[in-house]
Amino acid sequence: MTSPWSAPAADGPVHGTVAVPGSKSITNRALLLAALATDGVPRTVAGAARSRDTRLMVDGLAALGAGTTVRDGRDGTVDVDVVPAGRLRAARIDCGLAGTVMRFLPPAAALADGPVEFDGDPHARTRPMGGVLEGLRGLGVGLEPADADRLPFTVLGRGGVRGGSVTVDASASSQFVSGLLLSGARYDDGVAVTSSTPVPSLPHVDMTVTMLRLAGITVTSEDSRWAVSPGPVVPDPTFVVEPDLSGAAVYLAAAMITGGRVTVAGWPERRPAANPERHTQSRHDLPGLQPLAAVRRALEAFGAELTEGPDGLTVRGPDRLRGVDVDLGEIGELTPTVTALAVVAARDGESSRLRGVAHIRGHETDRLAALVAECTAVGAHVAETEDGLEVHPASGLTPTRPWGAYADHRMATAGALLGLVVPGLAIDDVAATAKTLPDFADDWPALIRGVGIPA
Numbered sequence: 001m002t003s004p005w006s007a008p009a010a011d012g013p014v015h016g017t018v019a020v021p022g023s024k025s026i027t028n029r030a031l032l033l034a035a036l037a038t039d040g041v042p043r044t045v046a047g048a049a050r051s052r053d054t055r056l057m058v059d060g061l062a063a064l065g066a067g068t069t070v071r072d073g074r075d076g077t078v079d080v081d082v083v084p085a086g087r088l089r090a091a092r093i094d095c096g097l098a099g100t101v102m103r104f105l106p107p108a109a110a111l112a113d114g115p116v117e118f119d120g121d122p123h124a125r126t127r128p129m130g131g132v133l134e135g136l137r138g139l140g141v142g143l144e145p146a147d148a149d150r151l152p153f154t155v156l157g158r159g160g161v162r163g164g165s166v167t168v169d170a171s172a173s174s175q176f177v178s179g180l181l182l183s184g185a186r187y188d189d190g191v192a193v194t195s196s197t198p199v200p201s202l203p204h205v206d207m208t209v210t211m212l213r214l215a216g217i218t219v220t221s222e223d224s225r226w227a228v229s230p231g232p233v234v235p236d237p238t239f240v241v242e243p244d245l246s247g248a249a250v251y252l253a254a255a256m257i258t259g260g261r262v263t264v265a266g267w268p269e270r271r272p273a274a275n276p277e278r279h280t281q282s283r284h285d286l287p288g289l290q291p292l293a294a295v296r297r298a299l300e301a302f303g304a305e306l307t308e309g310p311d312g313l314t315v316r317g318p319d320r321l322r323g324v325d326v327d328l329g330e331i332g333e334l335t336p337t338v339t340a341l342a343v344v345a346a347r348d349g350e351s352s353r354l355r356g357v358a359h360i361r362g363h364e365t366d367r368l369a370a371l372v373a374e375c376t377a378v379g380a381h382v383a384e385t386e387d388g389l390e391v392h393p394a395s396g397l398t399p400t401r402p403w404g405a406y407a408d409h410r411m412a413t414a415g416a417l418l419g420l421v422v423p424g425l426a427i428d429d430v431a432a433t434a435k436t437l438p439d440f441a442d443d444w445p446a447l448i449r450g451v452g453i454p455a
């Protein structure tokens, strides 16, 4: 491991404009759908993050037989050309720590003409996989070991999947549902997935459904049941990825903590569909694929003011953050960022309660435990509840050791946020941000020191 990275402290309100890379969630869905296209025609996924999760998906799809070329795109992003795989082949796939790779590729691998071995980072081996594997077993797909519920495992591809209806427990991750749906149109009978328990992060399932429909696939959804009809997979020739809202939220939070003003350029990014004749609506008329309304509610609860305009998405921080009581169940991945905001509010005597995120114990690390440990180490009062965190008033924050990132990009960025008001805070592994924000270690100090990032 490299030496700890000194997080810059803010000596006044942070003002600036930032460009964030494309959403990894949209990127990895678009890449998979391009690789599964049934017409053999190459596609381009444009504006993708030049990040580890993108690279892992590209490499996984290449191993399964897709043609992939990664080219430099706009604003530090990459454009990926994908030649559909046609018949998928036996492969070994490194999932790294990417939930989208470990949950989205096994259902595709079931179509392969041979065994597909999956493994990942040491911590990936502890991430829940049960719902996807239970679903595949229910669809008649063989696994090794037969009762696998974690990485590593092998999907015994037999060149096709009959498909049908399955009921899974998706309480640990919405990605179980998304993963089964994304490849479902290539199964003989399609797939219908029912979750026996409430599904977290539902906007990500909505993102899956919308992107499947944009690829010409028929999907129905009702309560906790989603059904994908068998049929051609025909995504647009070029899919432009929206800027990553969860990454953007970190930069917006810098303005909130310091009473400044930050704009995320290029938001929202809506492009007309390249083949509008297939769509009843062009993408231009569609709302964004990411849950802006939920993110907005969470940030506004602290007293921030958000506006969308031609320049992008702008936040203006209040003079002083309010405490919040918020359900983050739809946007669990924002919990580290929201916790950092709550800890800053707590310096002014404000308490906060973050609810609905029991499932983030299965994210890149157990985020509830990690946030309690790291916030406590700087002198904050943060306690774990059954489904979230409570943050109680505490002032005089000071670092006692480097902030632990736990190989988790969002733990690293939460540490950087607290570093704005905790001088001397260092992060033990800022390189963890490469998962989604590869330029964070350069872009963050540039924003905080007022240099700004070219939009």
Ligand SMILES: O=C(O)C1=C[C@@H](OP(=O)(O)O)[C@@H](O)[C@H](O)C1
Residues within 6 Å of the ligand: 024, 025, 026, 099, 100, 172, 173, 174, 175, 178, 200, 201, 204, 332, 333, 359
């Ligand atoms: O499908 C996706 O792209 C994601 C779904 C969510 O997962 P969970 O449902 O496991 O929270 C989210 O937190 C993750 O960052 C990305």
Ligand SMILES: C=C(OP(=O)(O)O)C(=O)O
Residues within 6 Å of the ligand: 097, 098, 099, 100, 333, 363, 364, 410
């Ligand atoms: C939970 C996250 O990622 P993953 O896609 O690996 O689940 C995240 O990015 O916060």
